[in-house]
Amino acid sequence: MKKWVQKAVVQKVVSYLPFNHQVNFLFQKYVTKGVYLTDEYFSSRLEHATQHLKKYQQFSGKKIPASTLEIGTGWYPVVPVCFFLSGVEKIYSVDITFLTSKKRIETTLRKFVEYHDSGKLTGYLSYDPDKYQTLLSLLQNFEQLSLDNILHDLRITYKIEDARQLSLPDGSIDLVNSNNTFEHIYPVILHPILKDFKRVVKKQGGVMSHSIDMSDHFAHFDKSINIYNFLRFSDREWIWIDNSIQPQSRLRITDYRKMYEDLQIPVSEETFREGNLLELKTIPLDKKYAEMRLDDVAISHCHFVSDMSKGR
Numbered sequence: 001m002k003k004w005v006q007k008a009v010v011q012k013v014v015s016y017l018p019f020n021h022q023v024n025f026l027f028q029k030y031v032t033k034g035v036y037l038t039d040e041y042f043s044s045r046l047e048h049a050t051q052h053l054k055k056y057q058q059f060s061g062k063k064i065p066a067s068t069l070e071i072g073t074g075w076y077p078v079v080p081v082c083f084f085l086s087g088v089e090k091i092y093s094v095d096i097t098f099l100t101s102k103k104r105i106e107t108t109l110r111k112f113v114e115y116h117d118s119g120k121l122t123g124y125l126s127y128d129p130d131k132y133q134t135l136l137s138l139l140q141n142f143e144q145l146s147l148d149n150i151l152h153d154l155r156i157t158y159k160i161e162d163a164r165q166l167s168l169p170d171g172s173i174d175l176v177n178s179n180n181t182f183e184h185i186y187p188v189i190l191h192p193i194l195k196d197f198k199r200v201v202k203k204q205g206g207v208m209s210h211s212i213d214m215s216d217h218f219a220h221f222d223k224s225i226n227i228y229n230f231l232r233f234s235d236r237e238w239i240w241i242d243n244s245i246q247p248q249s250r251l252r253i254t255d256y257r258k259m260y261e262d263l264q265i266p267v268s269e270e271t272f273r274e275g276n277l278l279e280l281k282t283i284p285l286d287k288k289y290a291e292m293r294l295d296d297v298a299i300s301h302c303h304f305v306s307d308m309s310k311g312r
Contacts, residue, residue, distance in 0.1 A: 004218035011243040046124040049082035052209040059307040060205040065174030072181030085127035164192040180213040206308040266310040272302040
């Protein structure tokens, strides 16, 4: 049995258990080794944060957003801490489950110190020295501080709620961002989430910046399959394979473009990786994907930036 099938079976079973996210964390920690804060993951999140800030500066004309909102921050709040170090005063993270912990936040902060001491951090991020001193002070007193105190000092507020109905006022957020999260949200849910993002982001000077990984995430774990493997299955078959722990919508770039168009959210800038047509053609595509333009199906990653002052 292929590794990806084994993982799919385990995650499917875990998805029905109480405290399924905690169980999945332990499974990935001790079996798949997929939850450690590696240099690769940390660096990629630094790149995402830098990209979001650059796009905000480009389209808003301002240097630093006063407020940010991220969906799907995950176990290690790398991007929110980047925003804190850059000078953002109100940093919101929304998710359906609180996935981080005091220990994981400490791990995140220590990784920032490691990158600072090695000189790597300045290669990614221009940050406020005073904010960095706050980070160091937190680490020095970490054991004595409560989780709430730590988050308060980092200007981070977790909102564990339905992102389709955010408890944030209209036009209150300067920058809404996500990092390889949309691909885990089914369209019936993502559509109203984007609609509410449109509500809370500022109409003048507000920016949305979303990076999407449309590859088969099982291929990140099992190198015997390629990133298009999941496109061989029909929707009916995929229901039995997919799970609620780490769902994969399998949407292609054309689906996201249409969703933005339907919601009248401007796409001010779109970038993408063209993908590998030769690899795609090794997969017996389900009819749904075979009938699409293969150039579009092959695109594996994309990034949409929206200047909300251009919206309707």
